[in-house]
Structures are given as structure tokens and as C-alpha cells.
Amino acid sequence: MSKQQPSLATLKTELADVTNAADPRLLALAADSRKGAQLLLKQIQRRLERQEIAERAFQERLHYERRFWAEGKLVAGIDEVGRGPLAGPVVTSAVILPQDFDIPLVNDSKQLTPKERARLYPLILAQATAVSIGIGSNTLIDQINIYQATRVAMQRAVLGLGVPPQHLIVDAMQIPVDLPQTRLIKGDAKSASVAAASIVAKVYRDHLMDTYDQLYPGYGFKKNAGYGTAEHLAGLADRGVTPIHRKTFSPVQKIITTQSRS
Structure with a gap:
């Protein structure tokens, strides 16, 4: 049978x-x-x-890292999130990956779903040699502009690493630190280190904006992360400017000007 x-x-x-x-x-x-x-x-x-x-x-995406690893160097990838929103800080992250890093799904955070990012975030923290966050507050952004605030936040992320890197891979920015830097256009899609940093920064900032949504309801921060959506603009018109809004950004500036005249 x-x-x-x-x-x-x-x-x-x-x-x-x-x-x-x-x-x-x-x-x-x-x-x-x-x-x-x-x-x-x-x-x-x-x-x-x-x-x-x-x-x-x-x-x-490990091409650049391998080049520096072959020279015996620790390399950190740096990326930012939150340059465009009307509210909240710009958040940067610096990540040093070990040579045996093995999470193939780590890619540009914009290519991933919120669920995928949330799943990868703790895996990156567990495998990384070092991870750091740098913040540029909305106040700093208003004081020195978004580009310079992003550079300062990146500097803070690099200096906050528990293990000092010997080379930086940066997504199209120049960081004010005395370290050699490889600047890549769309670096988060070309370097695993920058991609890991983009995920860490994105998840961190999203959690922050979720908290701000509870503190300042009516703007939709949990859904729009501070970007100028219709709900956010309606909230600005109805409720006014919050302490986390970027006062130098045009839509917010217009609300402040309108309210000061009324």
C-alpha cells in the first residue's frame, strides 16, 4: 500500500x-x-x-561601510526626519553598525510601513554598536533656520554616541564635527547605516508627535506628524499656535500675523 x-x-x-x-x-x-x-x-x-x-x-547598502571596515574604522550613519513639518523638532540619529549586522529589511524609512519600522526599531537597537539621538527644537529652528538646526541636531547625535566613530556617512549634509564625512544623495537608500539611522529617527519622532497629540489635541499630530495637512491648518485657524509650532514657517507666521491684527 x-x-x-x-x-x-x-x-x-x-x-x-x-x-x-x-x-x-x-x-x-x-x-x-x-x-x-x-x-x-x-x-x-x-x-x-x-x-x-x-x-x-x-x-x-553595505558597500560604503565595508570600505571603511576594511581600513579598521568605526563608521556611523546619520540621518534626519522632520525638516518639513510646521510643528515639532527636527530629529536626527547616528548609528554605528557592527560588521556582522544582518537585518536585510533595513532600508530607507520612507520605503517602509509604520509596522515595519516599529518592528525593525528594537532590532536595530539590539544589534547596533552604538545609537544616538540629536534634537533640534522648534525654538532652535526659529532662531537659526531649519537647515542650520538640522546640522546642529546631527552634530549632537554624533557627539552623543557612546563609541566615537572614525568616519561618518551622511545623507547629503555636512556636519560641524572634526571627522571625515562621506556625503551621499539619498544616503538612506544607499547605506545600511544611514538607513538604520533614518528608521530610528523616524520612529523616535513619531512617538514624540503622538505625545504632542495628547498635549495639544485638535491639530492631528498623531496622524500628520506636524506636517501642514488640512486638519492641521484647520486646527491652527481654530485654536491658534502652540508652543511646539515653528513660528518662522509661513502658514504659522500667517496665523500669528492674522491674530495680532484682530
Whole structure:
């Protein structure tokens, strides 16, 4: 009597851990003539193909880091979030990754969903050699402008690292610190270190704006992170300017001018 074939549900469970297209279990699945088995095989093959593409892209994002690691240098990636909003600080992060860093999904934070960022955030903190946050408050932004405040916040992030880096990879900015710097356009998509920093900065700032949403309801900070959405502009018109608004930014400035005249 021929051996009974395992159910498709059983096969799906047993093959969930397949990570290699050469896995002998896939040969057995390919020999299974059932339509469901062939569909399962195609699903697994597509998943492995996506994983392979992601892994190749991740290895490419370690290109700059490997160059400095080969010279025995600790390299930090730095990125910012929050240059455009009307409210809240600009937040920067500096991240030093170890040479055995292995989280292929770490990519430009803008390419990731909020759930993906939330899942990657603690993994980055656990694997990183050092992580630091630098803040440029809305007051600082009003005093010296957003570009300069971002540079100061990046400087704070670098100086706050518990382990001093020997080289910086920066997303298109020049940081006022006495360290060699590699400046990359869209660095968060080209460097794993900068990508990790972009995720840390984004999650940190989003949590901050969630708190501000509770302190200053009616502006939609939890949903818009301080950007000038219709809800935010309506809140400004109805409720006025809060202590976290950037008074030098045009829509906020207009509200202040209008209110001062009335």
C-alpha cells in the first residue's frame, strides 16, 4: 500500500522554514502532482526570490561601510526626519553598525510601513554598536533656520554616541564635527547605516508627535506628524499656535500675523 501523502496544510507548515531553493524538500514538492502542491511550490519560489533580491540589495547598502571596515574604522550613519513639518523638532540619529549586522529589511524609512519600522526599531537597537539621538527644537529652528538646526541636531547625535566613530556617512549634509564625512544623495537608500539611522529617527519622532497629540489635541499630530495637512491648518485657524509650532514657517507666521491684527 502506497504511503499516504501529507495534507497541503501540513506541507505548508513544514515548508515555512525553507530558506534555500536547493532544499531537497522542494524537490519532493515538485514531484507532488496535486494542484495545491504546485501552487504552494510557486509561492515558496516567489518568496525565496523576493528574499534573494532583498539580500542582494542589503549587501549593496553595505558597500560604503565595508570600505571603511576594511581600513579598521568605526563608521556611523546619520540621518534626519522632520525638516518639513510646521510643528515639532527636527530629529536626527547616528548609528554605528557592527560588521556582522544582518537585518536585510533595513532600508530607507520612507520605503517602509509604520509596522515595519516599529518592528525593525528594537532590532536595530539590539544589534547596533552604538545609537544616538540629536534634537533640534522648534525654538532652535526659529532662531537659526531649519537647515542650520538640522546640522546642529546631527552634530549632537554624533557627539552623543557612546563609541566615537572614525568616519561618518551622511545623507547629503555636512556636519560641524572634526571627522571625515562621506556625503551621499539619498544616503538612506544607499547605506545600511544611514538607513538604520533614518528608521530610528523616524520612529523616535513619531512617538514624540503622538505625545504632542495628547498635549495639544485638535491639530492631528498623531496622524500628520506636524506636517501642514488640512486638519492641521484647520486646527491652527481654530485654536491658534502652540508652543511646539515653528513660528518662522509661513502658514504659522500667517496665523500669528492674522491674530495680532484682530
